[in-house]
Amino acid sequence: MESIPEFLKNNDHYLKSCILYEVAQKKPIFDSYRTFCDTVGQDAMEYRDFEFWYHRFCQGELDFDYDRSADPAPKALMDMPVNLVRKIAENLTSSERCPLRSTNHDIKELSDSLPPFFEEIEIYTSTEKMEWELDDMQFKCKNNYDESCSFSKPMTYEENYIKKSLEYLTPVFKMPNLRVNSLSLENMSPEREHPFIQLEETPDLDGLLPDVPFHVKEVFFSGYETMERIPEFLKSNDHHLKFCILHEVAQEKLLFDSYRTFCDTVGQDAMKYPDFEFWYYRFSQGELDFNYDRSNDPIPKALTDMPVKLVRKIAENLTSSERCPLRSTNHDIKELSDSLPPFFEEIEIYTSTEKMEWQLDDMQFKCKNNYDESCSFSKPMTYEENYIKKSLEYLTPVFKMPNLKVNSLSLINIEDIGLFGERRESTDLDGLLPDVPFDVKNVQFFGYDINRIIHFLSAMKPGHLETIILLGHNSRENFKAIFETDQFKQAKKVYIHSDVLSSVDDLKNFSHLKSFNCGMFAILEPVDVLRILDIVSTFEELGSCIVSFYTETYGHQYIEKFAEAIGGEIPEGPQETYTFSYQRAESNDHLELEVASSIFQCSINICKT
Secondary structure (H helix, E strand, O other): OOHHHHHHHOOHHHHHHHHHHHHHOOOOHHHHHHHHHHHHOOOOOOHHHHHHHHHHHHOOOOOOOOOOOOOOOOOOHHHOOHHHHHHHHHOOOHHHHHHHHHOOHHHHHHHHOOOOOOOOEEEEEOOOEEEEEEOOEEEEEEEOOOOOEEEEOOOOOOOOHHHHHHHHHHHHHOOOOOEEEEEEEEOOOOOOOOOOOOOOOOOOOOOOOOOOOOEEEEEEEEOOHHHHHHHHHHHOOHHHHHHHHHHHHHOOOOHHHHHHHHHHHHOOOOOOHHHHHHHHHHHHOOOOOOOOOOOOOOOOOOHHHOOHHHHHHHHHOOOHHHHHHHHHOOHHHHHHHHOOOOEEEEEEEEEOOOEEEEEEOOEEEEEEEOOOOOEEEOOOEEEOOOHHHHHHHHHHHHHOOOOOEEEEEEEEEOOOEOOOOOEOOOOOOOOOOOOOOEEEEEEEEEOOOHHHHHHHHOOEOOOOOOEEEEEOOOOOOOHHHHHHOHHHHOOOEEEEEEEEEOOHHHHHHHOOOOEEEEEEEEEOOHHHHHHHHHHHOOOOOOOEEEEEEEEEEEHHHHHHHHHHHOOOOOOOOOOOEEEEEEEOOOOOOEEEEEEEEEEEEEEEEEEEO
């Protein structure tokens, strides 16, 4: 690996290939220069020279042998007379003058002779980020939690940001006799994580420039048609592509991360993964001959070429998630994979109008809705497909695995509410769960209506499903249909977050459970609570339960009424809880009862002893 930077520095064309590759990744110039120096070496090229070739390549000028000797020498700030610099400095703010102190001695003295003044300095720190404001200049540095950070000046785009911008900008170009020394038109995407990745569709700037030609001395374009030529230029020559791979190797990135960057930069069709892998490892070992003849090399073995017994040894050491793709290879390996029962400790699926996320044990995935019939997958990859459809391509095969066992399954659907309170249609997961019921021990639902919950429950084996948890707001309409499902009738534990029961008699549906938690939307008097105890005391399997309901009296007043109804000792002063023991008729069993009351609401916690 140590020989690669020296190899690159030995040839001017090699270095320019590295710069071109950075340009093709559409990164800001200083980020590109930092990567270039970290990869090739701090002494490989001065920033001015890097900047020259960077901007030249951006403009579509791809001649590596361009002769710069006839170009005028560029002027820098330090070449100006000090008196002229003083005139400039006097019109700068304190923040803008600060960098002048790092130029030369004379300009530093000049800057220091102008007393700095700030109206306000504000500094904010947290584990997530550090932000600071110097008068009207704002800055932010974000913690990436991987020993790196992201620095930016926050920019917020309002709705119709192009139209709003043109309201302010167009009048400038309508000024008569306009003269511009340097004009830059850069097409950048505000919707992506990196501010220099170009938009797939150019924003409409029609009407910005005047109808009458005006005087421009220098113009710079970025992100328009010239940028689109670079990937094709790289793909036109085998050596160009190998320089790109060598550049990735020199950055000491992981193989697959390098290949993803390579494909995003040059194109998905530039090189197949096995070929990229070959050159990546060859360069990693210091073999830098770009003309190496591979025709005499043995044909590499693929997974499908291995003996099934050897594949079995490998498959036995894979997780259920890792084995899932094996079912798409060939018939023998599919049968082998299916012979190893898949088991997941936990599967969690989260859907909203914004994204779909899922977790298979310790493996996490995310597919984000781009709201333009496209989506972005976990490690940013953009697909021109609906985000739910793309997510199900990865997730559905997991549930197709035969003899699937899942300890805990969570299905979470976040309902999106618009700016004016309108509810947006929930996403649909039809076809996700298998037609043949599979083995789930514990299931949790959030944000689904009763019909969808019953649909999902039908895909789970009754008797194997022990715990059902219903979180969020569950509609009372048609809720009792859940009581009729075999999955509910054979469950051991049920927890219902919302108030769905209409009467005390509804509790009889819970008689087979070991524990449950539910709420009633009825107002109950103390005599009704005693009726709950009469019903619950007949549940043979019950260990504990919690029932909540509404009251017509305030907190401690209900506690006093309850104590009086059972003939117990009335507590002195306001009490929020009351505990007593209840003996079941014709039995030695006791129920320990704790009543907790708040504002017009009460809950009872019952434990069998």
